[in-house]
Amino acid sequence: MTTQRRHKTNPGRFFEDYRVGQTIEHAVPRTVSGGERALYHALYPARHALYSSDTFAGACGLPASPLDDLAAFHVVFGKTVPDVSLNAVANLGYAEGRWLKPVWPGDTLRSVSEVIGLKPNSNGKTGVVWVRTTGLNQNDEAVLEYVRWVMVRKADPGAQVPEPVVPDLAKAVPADRLVIPDGLDFSTYDFTLAGEPHRWGDYEIGETIDHVDGVTVEEAEHMLATRLWQNTAKVHFDLTFRPEGRLIYGGHVISMARALSFNGLANAQMIVGLNGGAHANPCFAGDTIKAWSEVLDKAETPAPGVGAIRLRLVATKGGDPFRLKNDEGRYLPEVLLDLDYWALMPL
Template structure:
């Protein structure tokens, strides 16, 4: 009897199936220290307990994307261990802050399947949730992955493609309990720009760049307990280990501090695409476009919808060619909502 897990293949998924993922994780201050060592993170609300308390929270939570990586990593052995590609995200919401001492586990529901015309691969849609020790959902998101088939002769399942929102409405966003930006300290935050200073359609070049190192990528992927073979095993790819897409997301978010230092909290993920593979040695740069703005019911708190684009050093503000396809230098196209002072 086999004791090891080779991972699932396309024909192993059934719409409606709920998967409880293994290995809960208790969060310590080490996660924050390592996260800030891996990425040049400087957002004040996640760096300082005192700044967070002045904003109405009990302490600085773990970074939103660190929480995302922890939840995501646990899903990999059951969802994307044998993935050809992670194709996209939708309907991501951060519902509760994650604090030091919380224990996080992950659960996914299969919400769609579609075999590709080549008969060798298919797309699986899942909705994943992170839950804390009180079984409260701290975050949720949908994603879809392309997976190989184990048996090429396995019959194609009935196609089910879920209806997913193209973007979240501001009313869909959940504001952390107690959050209050009415006495926000712009000096300590690092920039003076508030929501009213940004205009829809405005683009921001974040200027700085970071060259991706193989060792740091490997450390990050191990930190999130992401077991995808293409990130670790050189024999799983013909050329070079693939950089985890979440590593690119976090690096781009960190670079966005220069120009968006007051976009403190990520509250919603509308969509995202890993446009081209990232490899060690690539230098990541980033730019943003303001897509929308809204007020919230929380005192002094507004919401800003941003497109965050990471490139391999390509010219800022260039995304797609005349054929509608992403330019070769584009690594990431991420659409998200953040909370900032009005």
């Protein structure tokens, strides 16, 4: 008698497996705790006071210090990887991101994605997939939403694929659509404890800030971070997929650059909007990440003492600060990240 072999493992989705309108419920909800915060602050030089101190957060009208906004993003993002980007060549960009509710220790997060766009590449081997992902807590309340697009391999280069659908995405989240956490109040904000005296009114549109410091990325810390967020993308672990080196998770670069931005933007406390982003060039272990920011816009909010500031955060691995693209409009080879986000800052 011949025993039939049954394959129970999941090879991940390939480009031809997606359809516009498809909804994907991602597996393995994650209950977060103070442990995530401690590990996040160990991996990155994160020092923003609102995410470091229950007392400081309480003085700003919150019941306690929430989980770091990017830590929540990484958890929600990590849930999607086995279904969206397990067979990715590269994560290409972000848009229309909003943080909708704080994430507290004890919350359980899960993720749901909708496929909103597909475009095969001319090489016949890959295509671009756009998904809108929502992170939900244990009460089915949305805590985070964003769009990302990723280049995914085809399993069969000859497979038929649907007609291209490229979504029309907003260039920026309008300031009046930013969600301010309930109770947030910066009217008695303690600038001494926060670490810098600079408030919303001290920043001018067009101003650039060199964050000065740098951090050399180590292989071990990247592997730990990527596993912490349960990100299973093969390019981050398996050298047979990237013989030139394991690709550093783009979120690791985002968090490192955001943490470095404390020097000059210590009072840009909460990220509430993600307007756009590009991982301009790959990052590998041994690269030294530095960062600079540009003020793109400012807006008042209805919350007492709270202003919104739109920032471009650029991570580099060398070169002169404030240089982004060449004369042809291409990112310079030393640029790793170009991120456009909204943050909340005391007036």
